[in-house]
Amino acid sequence: MELKDVKKVLVVGAGTMGQQIAFQCAAHDYSVTIYDIAAESLEKAPQRLKEYADSLIVGGHLEPQVADLALSKITTTTNAAEAAADADLLSESVPEDPAIKGKVFKQFNKICPPRTIFTTNASMLIPSLIAKATGRPKRFLALHFHQPAWVGNVADIMPHPGTSSEVVSLVRDFAKSINQILMVLNKESYGYIFNAMYSGLTSAAMSLAANGVASIEDIDRSWMGIMKMPLGPLGMLDVVGLDTVWSITKYWGDALSDSQTLKNAFYLRHEYVDNGWLGVKSGRGFYTYPDPAYQGPTFVEGT
8 A cells, every 4th residue: 555545534533633633634635534423523523624724824824725625625424334434544533541542443443444544643642552452553553643733733653563664654655745744753652752741841730730839820921931932831731622631631640640640630620621611622721712811912921
């Protein structure tokens, strides 16, 4: 199988990252199907995709005609068999839990063509945790995107020891074809490259907030003022989605039996997720949107 043979991309998971991956592929002339078990998520997807495209156009990152092409090449379905038919490459973006991911891959291994390459967009997991469950470990690796995928176009490629070299080469070519800057890891490592560094920052910021050390605003103002950045670590997490952040934090809190990480997970769920405050996508998280306080001209100065 060569890059020219990859025509149809299946994205499993209609969340923020799944939608951005779908758009990235469709804008580079791939036919894309987004699958999700939640009909409600798929009903919202077209409008959210259009909003994403519009934001890129307004920011000067995208031409309107390219956006129109991309949106026309994306379909959605809750029918797994329909989604799997003729899929050449599957990109998975479901909750950050090896058991859930393994179950999804096991399901699609039964209904995807044997040629289909399986990839995971897991943020902090390594592919060997779920390789066996895919049923096709030689044709499986991590292809991890960052958001916004169009602008933050860095992709991590992380094979596991059983991934075939041919699949690594093909996925490299595929990632290049959708305008991604490639980071190919020499070995499996939790958090890839950027996320391994980034998670240390955001974990520390969450701990400060969960322990009541300082206000949300002061935590971010400290980072923004010293590093001269347009937003702080908690504002960054609003962009990621606090439901996703909670899922990752809870998983690692349990896995490591780490009391502070578990406290952070409880704080996120109790104060934000259970209230539906998921960040940018819900209009409220640590800040309110579309006009978060950190964008104010005097936010850093505290006035």
